[in-house]
Amino acid sequence: MTTTTREEACAAVPVPASLSGELAGYQWMRDHVGESGGEVYRLHGKPGAPDLFLKTGRDLSADDLANEMVRLRWLAGYLPVPDVRHFVGSPDDAWLLMTALPGKTACQVLQANPDAGLAVVDALAEFLRQLHAIPIGACPFNADHAYRLAHARMRIDAGLVEEDDFDEEREGWTAEQVWEAMNRLLPLSPDPVVTHGDFSLDNLLMLDGRVVGCIDVGRAGIADRYQDLAILWNCLGEFDALLQERLLARYGIACADQRRLQFHLLLDELF
Structure with a gap:
């Protein structure tokens, strides 16, 4: 996928109540690289706030996000990886909010x-x-x-x-x-x-x-x-x-x- 098509602007999607306050005021971009069965969004443009990435998935994709969350927290002690801001999981779906890395x-x-x-x-x-x-x-x-x-x-x-x-x-x-x-x-x-x-x-x-x-x-x-x-x-x-x-x-x-x-x-x- 080329750099010109990896993401596109989109409307904000409904999120769990525990995430809504932190995500208010951001502009949303749908990221098409590395979705792995879920959805990936880049959140940007909020004055004074860092860019974030939000991943969401259902069923097996939700399990994958839980796996990613625990591995991010462990790997942070050894290598630069995104910081986990919030994780929300249920039997059916999961939401993983992370900081964006530079570069x-x-x-x-x-x-x-x-x-x-x-x-x-x-x-x-x-x-x-x-x-x-x-x-x-x-x-x-x-x-x-x-x-x-x-x-x-x-x-x-x-x-x-x-x-x-x-x-x-x-x-x-x-x-x-x-x-x-x-x-x-x-x-x-x-x-x-x-x-x-x-x-x-x-x-x-x-x-x-x-x-x-x-x-x-x-x-x-x-x-x-x-x-x-x-x-x-x-x-x-x-x-x-x-x-x-x-x-x-x-x-x-x-x-x-x-x-x-x-x-x-x-x-x-x-x-």
């Missing part, structure tokens, strides 16, 4: 200045190393591939996988075909670290050449390091294969494990 997404930076690609990748690799250096003994969240496989199977059975959004090399595939191809790559020998879970260019904020934070952390937890590497590697391939090589080199991988790389690319198609 532009890494995707926006690359689109605006492709010549900065190597410097951007170097900054991303440094931030990824910082994330993966968080002690796994301090992380209370499991996100290994066994856990993710169970969740992926649930999404397939519930008809939640967007088959028309698969990567080009899997265009026309069904979710079941992705599932079968992925399982043919098992078993794996993972190298567990604390992962983001969706380490994409749209989820990393940059300012003055540095990564200043990450968003959409609802899948964060202990998993194979290729969980993050595969997603970022895939995103960079949309710009230049040389950036993919640079990522692996700057992260510290001399020879990529193609089996683990492909497994996590297939797994990501189901989310």
Whole structure:
């Protein structure tokens, strides 16, 4: 999605009473990137007040927002992430209100200045190393591939996988075909670290050449390091294969494990 279509102005939506006072006076923008089955709004233009992001979802999306809320609060002790202002949850829906991080997404930076690609990748690799250096003994969240496989199977059975959004090399595939191809790559020998879970260019904020934070952390937890590497590697391939090589080199991988790389690319198609 281009930077010109990622969001559009919209009317304020009805919110729980506990949020209405804080949201009064804001202008609303509907954000179309990273909605993950819910709705995302950027709130801006209130004199003397910071920009905010509001996420809302129902059913499984509500569960995802609860997961994101607890992970944001935990990750705040290690990395720059949005501050949770309010969380409202019920058996049917959830509302997560957060501060906005400064800067532009890494995707926006690359689109605006492709010549900065190597410097951007170097900054991303440094931030990824910082994330993966968080002690796994301090992380209370499991996100290994066994856990993710169970969740992926649930999404397939519930008809939640967007088959028309698969990567080009899997265009026309069904979710079941992705599932079968992925399982043919098992078993794996993972190298567990604390992962983001969706380490994409749209989820990393940059300012003055540095990564200043990450968003959409609802899948964060202990998993194979290729969980993050595969997603970022895939995103960079949309710009230049040389950036993919640079990522692996700057992260510290001399020879990529193609089996683990492909497994996590297939797994990501189901989310």
